[in-house]
Amino acid sequence: MDSFGKSKKLEISHMKWQLHFDMVGLCVSPYFMPPQAQTLYPDSMCVVVQTGPSNLSIDNFATSTHQDLKTDIQIKGTYTTGENVAIWNGRKLVVYEITGDKSTIRAAGTFSTESTICCLYEQNVYTIEQGKVQVRTFQGTVKQLISFTEVEGQPVTLEVCSVGTENGIIKLYDLSRREAKQIGTAKNMTDVISHFGGFVSLRCNCAGNKVSLCIKKPNGSTDSKLYIWDTELDTLQYFNFETGKGEQDDFAPGTMESDQETAEERGKNQAARDIAGRFPISHFWDPLETKLLVCETKSLPNQQSKLNQSISLTSSMSRATLEQPPEMMIVSLFVTPENGVLIQDSFSMKKSHSSMLGMQVPYYYFARKAEDTDKADANAALDESMNRPQTTAAPSFTSKAVSRRTMRDFIGLEDADKNARDAMMNFSFYLTIGNMDEAFKAIKLIRSESVWENMAKMCVKTRRLDVATVCLGNMGHARGAKALRESVAEPELDARVACLAVQLDLHEDAVRPLKNCKRYDLLNDFYQSNGQWGKAMETAEMYDRVHLRTTYYNYGKHLETKGDVNGAIPNYEKSETHRFEVPRMLFDDTQMLENYIVKNKDKQLRKWWAQYMESAGEMETALQFYEAAADYLSLVRVYCYCGNLDKAAEICNETGDRAACYHLARQYENNNEIKQAIHFFTRAQAYGNAIRLCKENEYEDQLMNLALVSSPVHMIEAARYYENKHDGMDKAVMLYHKGGNFAKALDLAFQSRQLGALQHIAEDLTDTTDPELLQRCADFFMENGQFDKAVDLLAVGKKYIEALKLCHQHQVPMTEELVEKLTPAKGVAENETDERNKILEGIAEVCMNQRQYHLATKKFTQAGNKMKAMKSLLKSGDTEKIIFFAGVSRQKEIYVMAANYLQSLDWRKDPEIMKNIIGFYTKGRALDSLSGFYDACAMVEVDEYQNYDKALGALTEAYKCLTKAKMKNQTQQEEKLAALKTRITLMKKFVTARRAYDEDKDEAVKACQVLLEEPELDSAVRVGDVFGFMIEHYAKKEHWKAAYACMEEMRAKIPKVNLGYYVNMRTIEQVHSALQIPLGRGTGAEINGFQAGSPGDEETGEEVEEDVIDDFADD
Known part of the structure; x- marks a missing residue:
């Protein structure tokens, strides 16, 4: 209490x-x-x-x-x-x-x-x-x-x-x-509200045919929707304050593209955005108008928390321009069964x-x-x-507890009769639903300008600029009508609406649409025109930086107009116009202007003040400010005017300012002090004037140095001077050369037989040089035995054939640089292409003669002759490049050439080379060559590794390839196939016998005995390997006599056989030992080229025997 x-x-x-x-x-x-x-x-x-x-x-x-x-x-x-x-x-x-x-x-x-x-x-x-x-x-x-x-x-x-x-x-x-x-x-x-949790409040309209109700949800929170029950039609409508839309428009956001919206729809959507995120706390019907309903709304708690969070993350500068939605808003609605629930007006409730x-x-x-x-x-x-100015006087009665506000549509009609009010209510209703014909019919009898002005203000809210045009016409508002007509050039509707609001002095209503369409340039102009300079500068700082300096300048002009000079100066400085505006503004107060310039320390301002002092005859003050502004030209100029040339020279020597040095040099020239004038012309890089003085006064020692650092024009001028001197020909040639006049330089060099100069000049000649001049130089170098120089010049002159003949005749080294010079540019015409290819092949031939195989390959390739390019590359022996070139050329002949080359290498030790050989033969369709390679592989497996399994596989592949091959000599192909087939058969029998040994040893030995009777056995299987297999078998069975008999038979079939190459030496020793036969007895008892048991060689023979045994053991 x-x-x-x-x-x-x-x-x-x-x-x-x-x-x-x-x-x-x-x-x-x-x-x-x-x-x-x-x-x-x-x-x-x-x-x-x-x-x-x-x-x-x-x-x-x-x-x-x-x-x-x-x-x-x-x-x-x-x-x-x-x-x-x-x-x-x-x-x-x-x-x-x-x-x-x-x-x-x-x-x-x-x-x-x-x-x-x-x-x-x-x-x-x-x-x-x-x-x-x-x-x-x-x-x-x-x-x-x-x-x-x-x-x-x-x-x-x-x-x-x-x-x-x-x-x-x-x-x-x-x-x-x-x-x-x-x-x-x-x-x-x-039955009709699924989430009904209880009533908060009910209200009836004056006819009793509509009931508005505010409800709460089951969780106790107030529903954001206001429901309207039509008792006559028994229907339930609602308006959702969370989305700002009625039931007829409350669809999901984003279902309509903004480009497809009409002006009416855009206005409705903007009105919805203005009031969205709220819930109703009270609602009232008009006591006389059955369809007019007003609601007091409040921001949803989650919307307010999001807003506070966004404000906390926003910089202090942007908070001033951020429009914070009001917590409490008043929303008036029209409720009809045909058009649903529509927004009539909305505004924020004052905090008071x-x-x-x-x-x-x-x-x-x-x-x-x-x-x-x-x-x-x-x-x-x-x-x-x-929120907007009233057009009528307020009533005299005042209440301390109650305040009232005139409705937007009735400003100026507070004291009107019932007919006028009804007409305005009908106009507002028809305008809201978009029926313009009925809207104008409702107000056709109203003649008051204030009413038309009010209706024009309504058009700002509804964004109906077509209606606003009519209202402005009836108001006689010519300026507003003109501005609205000109605003059509603005692409955004909101910008045009803001223009209308400005003309009607609705300042707050002008700001919102400009922010919505992000036209901060217009918003900045509005703030300036309205005198809100703080907001104007904040808007320019955050969003319209392109007009930031203009804004500061305008604010400075505004303050200057008000007489606030001290306030205008900082803004002129921020707009970077202070160098002109401040002197203009303070020109009548010289003391204040001088104090500002001294304090500001701006060089341009000090220079301006120095010029002003100089014009007033204050030379000492002018010199002080010129020096503070670092304007050395003006310092030298004033000192020269005062006759103090020594001080001027000191400044020029210290600073090296070109303009100051030039001015001083002119003074010295006028005073006939030539050396000083030349010195300062040189410091000023005015070499033309310095050269002129040197020529006029015959200062030849300085003339050459000046000419070399000057421009080509001045070099040529100095060269002409030396050309007329009998001892200056070498200098003239050099200067003509440096100046770019090669013809003149060469002519003088030829006349004076300056070989060194000619060499230097020739290095700078290009294809734009006169061809006759190039030929003359080339002939000169050939006469003097400098054929490399002559070739270079002939290449520059595009005489490629002559240059190549010279290279061939005199063995001029073909460097990569020279080869590129001799290579013609690609032509468009066919005859040009043929000529170019001939030259490229000529270059390649010369490179081949000089063993420059890589360069030859490159040029043959550019000429399109890949066969010759491959041959060049094969001569180079660069295996890696040969493999690469064959891969990119994709020609059968080149593939075969590459494979043939690789086969000449030690492919047995490099699996990658073997892989490339097979690949290239396959791609080159040389299946007969591939068959021969597989045959060679089989022989290697037999001779070096005794691996008959792999050898049999290689022979099989050779047979397959030869079968697919298309040889020109069919008879020869058939003979080769027959021979291969026989060899495969014999080798297969031996391989089968070896594989069957573990299962049936005797049968395997019998197969070998039968195999030895084959007359062509040695073409496929080494006879020694068959005998060795049988000897090892008999030795294991300790059939020593049979083993020795095999050895004797082997010696008979293979004279001078090396038994140790086919049979393990331990086995041989065991057989001889078991039969008590000396190891050296019999034909073919030599082992590894030494006679076993020969006198004087016992130690050596023993060492060799041990090595052979070790080798076989390793196998």
């Missing part, structure tokens, strides 16, 4: 609205009524506001009267009908009567009740007690009880013409008779207002905050909450 201590500092937190018609709505709040309450009865414009625990403030705007009421109870709720006021505290209800002249208030009745929500209608009081609605007289006599079934639930919301229960049932009642009578059937909201009380065309009513009530005055009572 401490909160009631100060009666004028209490917050208003709840209100009720009493409609004027013969049907009363009953409303029970589902929450406890707060200690403060307020009620507005719109028909009589009577407002009752609680200002203290027991105090009421009663204001009647119709009669402009104010009364204060002190009650005997602490007030928890109040209700008024304009003629009566009811108050209650949960235990007692008191009814007061306001007299007809509105000057006196007296008690009309009192009774005890625990109801916390009550309504008045005529002489009846409606309360909710014990789950029923009770109808009482002012003295408390119960006249009627309205009961509800258990299925319907107990009533929890009560409003004129409607009752809502805890189970979601809504009932309407007719109070025009003696007793309240239900109208129609009840509506169960749980605590809540909305209601509306009645043409006003909205608001309750002031307690701390704001003492600040109200007569001039601000109506206009304080409006």
Whole structure:
């Protein structure tokens, strides 16, 4: 109860609205009524506001009267009908009567009740007690009880013409008779709202055919949708404040492309974005207009947290230009069954207002905050909450507790008659739904310029520029019509809307669309034109940096116009125009200007001030400022003017400033001090003047040095001078050469027989040089035996054939650089291409003769002769490049040539070479050669590794390749195939016998014996290997005589055979030892070329025998 201590500092937190018609709505709040309450009865414009625990403030705007009421109870709720006021505290209800002249208030009745929500209608009081609605007289006599079934639930919301229960049932009642009578059937909201959690509030329109309801979700939070029940059509519509769209437009975002939107759709979408992210907290119908509904909305908690987070991450500079959405907004809606629920207007509620009380065309009513009530005055009572200027005077009546705001569409029509108001309401409605024909019909009789101006302002909100054009015409607003017509050049609709808003002085409405379309250049111009320089500079700094300097400049001009010189200077500096603007601005105050220049330390400004002082004859001051500005030319100029040439020379020598040195040199030349003049002309790099003086005064020692560092023009000029000197021919040749006049240089060199100079000049000759001159030089070098120089010049002159003949005749080394010089550029014509190829082949032939095989290969390739290129490469022996060239050439002959070359290498030790040989023969379709290579592989496997398995595989591949080959000599091919087949058969028998040895040894030996009888055995299988196999077998069986017999037979068949090559030496020794036969007995007893047991060679023979045995053991 401490909160009631100060009666004028209490917050208003709840209100009720009493409609004027013969049907009363009953409303029970589902929450406890707060200690403060307020009620507005719109028909009589009577407002009752609680200002203290027991105090009421009663204001009647119709009669402009104010009364204060002190009650005997602490007030928890109040209700008024304009003629009566009811108050209650949960235990007692008191009814007061306001007299007809509105000057006196007296008690009309009192009774005890625990109801916390009550309504008045005529002489009846409606309360909710014990789950029923009770109808009482002012003295408390119960006249009627309205009961509800258990299925319907107990009533929890009560409003004129409607009752809502805890189970979601809504009932309407007719109070025009003696007793309240239900109208129609009840509506169960749980059937049509899936997430229904309970009623927050109900409101009925003046016709009783529409009921707006605010509900809560099952989790207790308020639903962002406001629902409207049409009792006649029994339909339910809604408006979603979270998206800012009605049911007819509440589709998922992004389903429509912005490029496809019409102007009307774009305006609707922008209006939706302005109010999105909110939920309703109260709603009111107009007491006379059945389709006009207004809502007080608040930002959703999650939207506010996102906004705070984005602001916290935004720099302080951009926060000034960031438009923060207001927490509380008022949104007015048109509700129709045909067009759905549409936005009529929206604006933010001022922070000085605590809540909305209601509306009645043409006003909205608001309750002031307690701390704001003492600040109200007569001039601000109506206009304080409006965002735009009023066009009519405010009424004289002022209320400290209540404020009202004129509706956007009715500015200028506050005192108009009913017909004018109806016409404007119809215009607003038709404009909202987009029916322009009906909109203009509704206002065709209105002639007031203020009304047309108001309608033009409406077009800013609705973005209907076509309508705005008509309104501006009827207003006679020529400037606005012209600006709107010119704004068509702007591609963005929002930019054109902002132009209209500016012409109508709707500054806030101009800022928002410019930010939406990101036209910060126009926003910057608007802020400048409106005098909001802080925002203009912040906008330029953050978003419009291209106009940042212009903004600072304009602000500086603005401050200069106001006389704020000190404020203008920094802005001129930021715009980088201070070097001109500040001297202009301070020109009449020389002392202040000098102080600024000294303090600023800008060289250009100091130079300007020095020039000004010089023009005023203040030479010493001018010199000081010239020196501070580092303007050495002006320093030297002034010192020369004052006759102090020594000081000027000192400055030139110290700084080396070219302009200063040139000026001083001219002074010395005028004074006939030639050496000093030449020196400073040289420092100034004015070599032409220095050379001129040297020639005029015959300073030849300096002339040559100056000419060499000067331009070609001056070199040629000096060369002409030396050409006329009998001892200056060498210098003339050099200067003509350096100056680019090669013809003259060569001519003089030939005349004076300067061979060294000719060599230097020849190095710089190009194909643009005169061909005769090139030929002359080449002939000169040939006469002097310098054939390499002659070849170079012939190549430069594109005489390639002659150059090649010279290279061939005199063996001029073919370097890569020379070869490239001799290579002609690619021609377009066919004859040019043929000629070029001949020259390339000539270059290659010369390279071949000089064993420059790689260069020859390159040139043959460029000439398209890949065969010769391959032959050159083969001579080089570069295996890697041969393999690469064969791979990229993709010619059969080249593949075969590469394979033949690789076969000449030691391919047995390099598997990669063997792989390339097979690949190249295959790609070259040389299957007969590939067959021969496989045959060679088979022989290697037999001779070196005794691997008959691999040898058999190689022979088989050779047979396959030869079968596929297409030899010109078919007879020879058939003979080779027959021979291969025989060899394969014999080798296969031997391999089979060796493989079968483990299973049937005797049968394997018999197969070998049969094999030895083959007459052509040695062409496929070495006879020694067959005998060796049999000897090893007999030795293992210890059939020594059979083994020795095989050895003897082997010696007979293979004279001078080396037994150790086919049979293990240990086996041989064992056989001889078992039969007690000396090791050296018999023919072919030599082992590894030595006679076994020969006198004097015992030690050597033993060593060799050991080596052979080791070798076989390794095998």
